[in-house]
Amino acid sequence: MKLLFIIVALLITIDNVMSEIRLAEGEEVTFTFTGPELKIEIDNHDDEGNVFVMCFKSYPNSNANRCPRGYASLYYGTSKFTLMYRFFINRKGELLRSTLTLIVGKIVFGEDGYMTLLMYKLPRACTFRLPNAQKVIPTTTTTTAQITSTVAVVKESSYKTLYFVIGCLALLLVLIIVVGLVCIFLRKKTDATNNQVVPINQSGDNDDQLCLNSTPSTRKSTRTSRARK
Numbered sequence: 001m002k003l004l005f006i007i008v009a010l011l012i013t014i015d016n017v018m019s020e021i022r023l024a025e026g027e028e029v030t031f032t033f034t035g036p037e038l039k040i041e042i043d044n045h046d047d048e049g050n051v052f053v054m055c056f057k058s059y060p061n062s063n064a065n066r067c068p069r070g071y072a073s074l075y076y077g078t079s080k081f082t083l084m085y086r087f088f089i090n091r092k093g094e095l096l097r098s099t100l101t102l103i104v105g106k107i108v109f110g111e112d113g114y115m116t117l118l119m120y121k122l123p124r125a126c127t128f129r130l131p132n133a134q135k136v137i138p139t140t141t142t143t144t145a146q147i148t149s150t151v152a153v154v155k156e157s158s159y160k161t162l163y164f165v166i167g168c169l170a171l172l173l174v175l176i177i178v179v180g181l182v183c184i185f186l187r188k189k190t191d192a193t194n195n196q197v198v199p200i201n202q203s204g205d206n207d208d209q210l211c212l213n214s215t216p217s218t219r220k221s222t223r224t225s226r227a228r229k
Contacts, residue, residue: 021130025122031133032114037096039131040087047125048080056093056107057116064105067120072105078123112136 021029033039042052053075055067064073074095076085088096093107109115114136122128 021133021135023117023119023122023128023130025119028116028118030110030114030116030136031130032112032136033130033133035132036090038089038115038133040085040089041129041131042085042122043127043129044078044080044083044085045125045127046080047078047123050078050123050126051075051121052078052085052123052126052128053119053121055118055120056103056105057118058105058108062105067105067118071118071120072103072107073120074101074103075121076101078126 021031023029040054051066053066053073055064055071055073058064058070058072060070062070062072064071066075067073072093074087078085087098089103089107090096091109091113093103093109095101095103107115117130119128
């Protein structure tokens with residue numbers, strides 16, 4: 001039972017880690033997010049005095065500090081005394097619960113509520129994560145009248161997670177079978193030990209049997225023989 005609980009907890013943890021989005025410096029991603037707010041987490045592994053810069057897709061003529069043209073910017077300096085930086089952005093593109101920095105420019109959302117983020121600058125000792133985001137892949141469908149663009153939400157790790165779950169279940173099944181076979185073997189061995197016949201002293205039994213089988217006449221003749229002697 002404990003083994004099953006550990007496997008389930010491990011699968012849930014791996015699924016959560018694999019479903020989040022992680023970006024390195026220079027990478028760009030289009031995504032949607034669950035809930036009313038986008039969560040941004042940056043882990044600081046002892047970095048000091050550097051700046052991380054996030055660039056969000058904006059209007060084509062937008063000019064924001066530290067980001068290319070057409071992007072809104074969010075940046076902040078690192079300190080070795082801060083292990084994690086958290087930012088929250090609502091679906092209006094507003095930065096929440098933060099007084100130390102702000103978004104320069106206007107974040108523009110797609111028709112389906114998706115965002116595009118460019119991790120413009122990220123110190124080497126930092127890790128960037130979007131815990132509640134999911135990547136989207138823009139697809140284009142062509143008709144005779146017009147061309148329309150749709151957005152399909154795709155979990156990049158769904159197949160990997162499925163294969164991992166199947167493998168763990170197969171391993172668990174094999175383990176159960178092995179334990180069952182060991183129990184059957186031990187039970188048969190115990191039964192065989194209990195059913196072994198203990199050898200009996202045949203000579204003593206034969207003497208008793210002879211005494212029981214002797215007739216009165218036999219016993220009388222034996223006494224007469226002894227008297228004559």
